[in-house]
Amino acid sequence: MIDLLIEKIQEKANPTVVGLDPRLSYVPEYIKNEVYEELGKTPAAAAEAFYRYNVALIDAIHEIVPAIKPQVAMYEQFGGAGIDAYIKTIKYAKEKGLVIIGDIKRGDISSTAEAYADGHIGRVDVEGEKFEIYHEDSITINPYLGYDSVHPFIKHCQEYNRGLFVLVKTSNPNSGQIQNLDVAGKMVYEIMGEMVAEWGQQVMGTKGYSQIGAVVGATYPEEATKLRKIMPNTYFLVPGYGAQGGTAEDLKGCFNQDGLGAIINSSRGIIAAHLKEENKMKFSEKEFALAARKAALAMKKDLQRVIG
Numbered sequence: 001m002i003d004l005l006i007e008k009i010q011e012k013a014n015p016t017v018v019g020l021d022p023r024l025s026y027v028p029e030y031i032k033n034e035v036y037e038e039l040g041k042t043p044a045a046a047a048e049a050f051y052r053y054n055v056a057l058i059d060a061i062h063e064i065v066p067a068i069k070p071q072v073a074m075y076e077q078f079g080g081a082g083i084d085a086y087i088k089t090i091k092y093a094k095e096k097g098l099v100i101i102g103d104i105k106r107g108d109i110s111s112t113a114e115a116y117a118d119g120h121i122g123r124v125d126v127e128g129e130k131f132e133i134y135h136e137d138s139i140t141i142n143p144y145l146g147y148d149s150v151h152p153f154i155k156h157c158q159e160y161n162r163g164l165f166v167l168v169k170t171s172n173p174n175s176g177q178i179q180n181l182d183v184a185g186k187m188v189y190e191i192m193g194e195m196v197a198e199w200g201q202q203v204m205g206t207k208g209y210s211q212i213g214a215v216v217g218a219t220y221p222e223e224a225t226k227l228r229k230i231m232p233n234t235y236f237l238v239p240g241y242g243a244q245g246g247t248a249e250d251l252k253g254c255f256n257q258d259g260l261g262a263i264i265n266s267s268r269g270i271i272a273a274h275l276k277e278e279n280k281m282k283f284s285e286k287e288f289a290l291a292a293r294k295a296a297l298a299m300k301k302d303l304q305r306v307i308g
């Protein structure tokens, strides 16, 4: 997965991942009206609205960005239909050549982690027949239960050429409550960074980076710079740019000298660009995907300032 991700980043000259975190309030009225007519005002209609919205967004951005990151909570809140919309979105994006980072943030004891790993980045077994269910190229996981909870995922990265992005230093305001605790002279996030770097050595790709990446928030540039040194061969998935206040300047420390090492996420900043005050007059309701495309192009340009 990591080699493919790097290839796509280089091909598009753009280290951006678009977060597909749909909300009904972002979906234009004409799409909602269509699905409500077909399915009523139901969870199934909400899920179908998300799918149609995503298809238009993917059509508009797939030539600009290398990857998407669908956030599973947005879909699974609507039950089975929501999960179907999540899977259909992934299949559609893969047909368009995009790399998929499934933002599922799983973490549990080893036997349960195996089931998550089988379903998301491996195969499920039904009486000896193997099935691939979600088709993500990589997923996010929460490592704070320790190595036995992470190992089943690493095994699948080896077996199926998949990737992980492991939460190390998250972007949210309270992330320091635990992640910045000082433990014998080191911060918890630094210790986690060391562990992730070490785990990653088991599954190195061919371009100097591991299949095991790390989530490092754009909102904590100092921590990101420290982690870059602790984890030279680890790709960073960096959320927090845009809507959460992270700027291109804050991202400098996330990249290596080779201009690689980080992929920057923006969700609301791209997929809800049509709702920004300054865009409301520029784009009609039907042009929401064009607004997203313009936002993705603006982000690409902004990032080029820091990586050259």
Ligand SMILES: O=C(O)c1cc(=O)[nH]c(=O)n1[C@@H]1O[C@H](COP(=O)(O)O)[C@@H](O)[C@H]1O
Pocket (backbone or CB within 6 Å): 019, 021, 071, 103, 140, 169, 170, 171, 172, 215, 216, 217, 239, 240, 241, 242, 243, 244, 265, 266, 267, 268, 269
């Ligand atoms: O793992 C993540 O993707 C993630 C980790 C983190 O530390 N902070 C964070 O915001 N995220 C996700 O990144 C996305 C950020 O969305 P925007 O703030 O709208 O760009 C959401 O899907 C979050 O769940």
